[in-house]
Amino acid sequence: MEFCKNKLKLKLDFVNDFDLEKQARDLGIKIWQTPSFLFIVFGVTAVIIMLATYFISKNYESPEVLVIAECLVVVVVFIVEMLVNKFIVQLTRLNKMKSEFVSIASHQLRTPLSAIKWETELLLTKFKKGLDKKQLKNIENIYSINQRMIRLVNDLLDVARIDQNRLILIKQKVDFLKIVEEVMEEIIPKAKLRNIEIEIDTKKELPMVVGDKEKVQIVVENLFDNAVKYTNSGGKIRVKISKNKQYLEFEIKDNGVGIPEEQIGRVFEKFFRSDNATRYQTEGTGLGLYIAKNIVEQLGGKIWFKSIENVGSVFSFSLPISR
Amino acid sequence: MKRILIIEDEETLQKALAQYLTEEKFEVLSAMDGEKGVEIAILEKPDLIILDIILPKKDGFQVLDEIKSNNEIKKTPVILLTNLESMEDIQKAFEKGATTYLVKSEYKLEDIVKKINETLK
Numbered sequence: 001m002e003f004c005k006n007k008l009k010l011k012l013d014f015v016n017d018f019d020l021e022k023q024a025r026d027l028g029i030k031i032w033q034t035p036s037f038l039f040i041v042f043g044v045t046a047v048i049i050m051l052a053t054y055f056i057s058k059n060y061e062s063p064e065v066l067v068i069a070e071c072l073v074v075v076v077v078f079i080v081e082m083l084v085n086k087f088i089v090q091l092t093r094l095n096k097m098k099s100e101f102v103s104i105a106s107h108q109l110r111t112p113l114s115a116i117k118w119e120t121e122l123l124l125t126k127f128k129k130g131l132d133k134k135q136l137k138n139i140e141n142i143y144s145i146n147q148r149m150i151r152l153v154n155d156l157l158d159v160a161r162i163d164q165n166r167l168i169l170i171k172q173k174v175d176f177l178k179i180v181e182e183v184m185e186e187i188i189p190k191a192k193l194r195n196i197e198i199e200i201d202t203k204k205e206l207p208m209v210v211g212d213k214e215k216v217q218i219v220v221e222n223l224f225d226n227a228v229k230y231t232n233s234g235g236k237i238r239v240k241i242s243k244n245k246q247y248l249e250f251e252i253k254d255n256g257v258g259i260p261e262e263q264i265g266r267v268f269e270k271f272f273r274s275d276n277a278t279r280y281q282t283e284g285t286g287l288g289l290y291i292a293k294n295i296v297e298q299l300g301g302k303i304w305f306k307s308i309e310n311v312g313s314v315f316s317f318s319l320p321i322s323r
Numbered sequence: 324m325k326r327i328l329i330i331e332d333e334e335t336l337q338k339a340l341a342q343y344l345t346e347e348k349f350e351v352l353s354a355m356d357g358e359k360g361v362e363i364a365i366l367e368k369p370d371l372i373i374l375d376i377i378l379p380k381k382d383g384f385q386v387l388d389e390i391k392s393n394n395e396i397k398k399t400p401v402i403l404l405t406n407l408e409s410m411e412d413i414q415k416a417f418e419k420g421a422t423t424y425l426v427k428s429e430y431k432l433e434d435i436v437k438k439i440n441e442t443l444k
Contacts, residue, residue, distance in 0.1 A: 115339065122432065
């Protein structure tokens with residue numbers, strides 16, 4: 001059964017490879033520029049060469065045919081080669097531009113964001129004398145909006161790194177429970193504001209896991225953020241951490257808006273946001289789960305979920321226990 | 324009173340950090356480029372140096388090299404405070420002798436002061 005499925009998948013992949021229109025759309029190029037089209041041109045050229053050889057060997061007494069045929073073949077091969085070269089140069093240049101963008105964005109965007117962060121922090125802590133409650137609230141709002149912007153820039157940078165296979169994770173022994181507790185400390189006040197209760201079920205003594213502290217924290221934050229964002233006021237979020245053979249498993253269950261059945265397969269896609277999610281909550285980029293999946297898998301774990309629209313979702317992931 | 328030298332070319336960031344540190348009872352010295360930074364470090368011998376990487380005249384790595392090769396100040400702890408966070412930059416910083424590496428946008432001033440106090444202990 002599994003073999004049949006794989007065979008069918010291979011066949012579908014093969015058919016998809018020759019869907020020139022889709023390929024052109026995906027890569028943002030013209031149909032005649034797609035790799036598959038060029039592959040076909042190469043194939044046809046090979047057939048022509050074979051036919052020409054056959055034809056010439058039968059009529060070898062006519063050298064002019066040989067010359068014309070060879071000229072034609074050389075011209076076709078030359079044109080195709082030129083096109084392929086041109087696209088490779090274009091692709092390399094694009095890739096280089098993308099890397100440069102990542103480093104420029106990382107420095108140029110973060111510098112003013114850091115300045116806003118520190119200036120507002122100064123006002124909220126050291127220089128708050130003389131400011132009334134309303135003014136302090138305004139500054140707090142600026143601070144938290146700026147934090148959102150920093151997070152967005154970080155997400156975009158992470159996605160760019162994932163796309164270039166340059167997301168480097170430092171694998172080390174990590175106290176997973178401590179990370180979850182730190183994230184909860186930040187998230188509980190936000191949840192309280194919306195009258196959402198958060199419950200945690202875990203043992204106090206848990207083994208260390210293999211992870212990159214900051215990146216694992218991003219995964220936990222993303223899952224908590226989603227649960228709070230898509231749960232109605234008065235809702236409940238339940239978190240469970242348990243040991244399962246060589247893995248530590250984290251599970252977060254909410255009774256929020258859930259994901260429509262027809263969109264379940266797209267949840268981990270980059271920039272994907274389900275229709276009901278966009279209706280319910282306009283804020284969100286659709287990058288959180290894409291980043292989470294890449295981090296977890298790169299660390300040797302797995303991420304999965306169950307969801308029913310209007311009932312809720314359960315997101316889980318596992319990380320290998322450190323030996 | 325402990326003396327901290329901030330080598331940072333972005334004026335807003337430099338002033339915000341200096342104001343916070345002054346409020347926390349540190350004496351603050353400042354340099355807006357790498358060359359001046361090395362000069363002040365040698366002349367004033369601060370207790371700790373906070374160093375950016377992208378700087379005019381001499382970048383943070385050059386400054387770090389010069390600090391670590393000067394017998395009089397080579398033991399001064401250096402905290403790199405930057406918005407670059409590639410693995411290569413972090414590795415290079417530690418190889419050259421940085422004590423800590425912090426990403427500006429990820430750290431509150433309060434947390435930077437905590438790191439400074441931990442380093443000075």
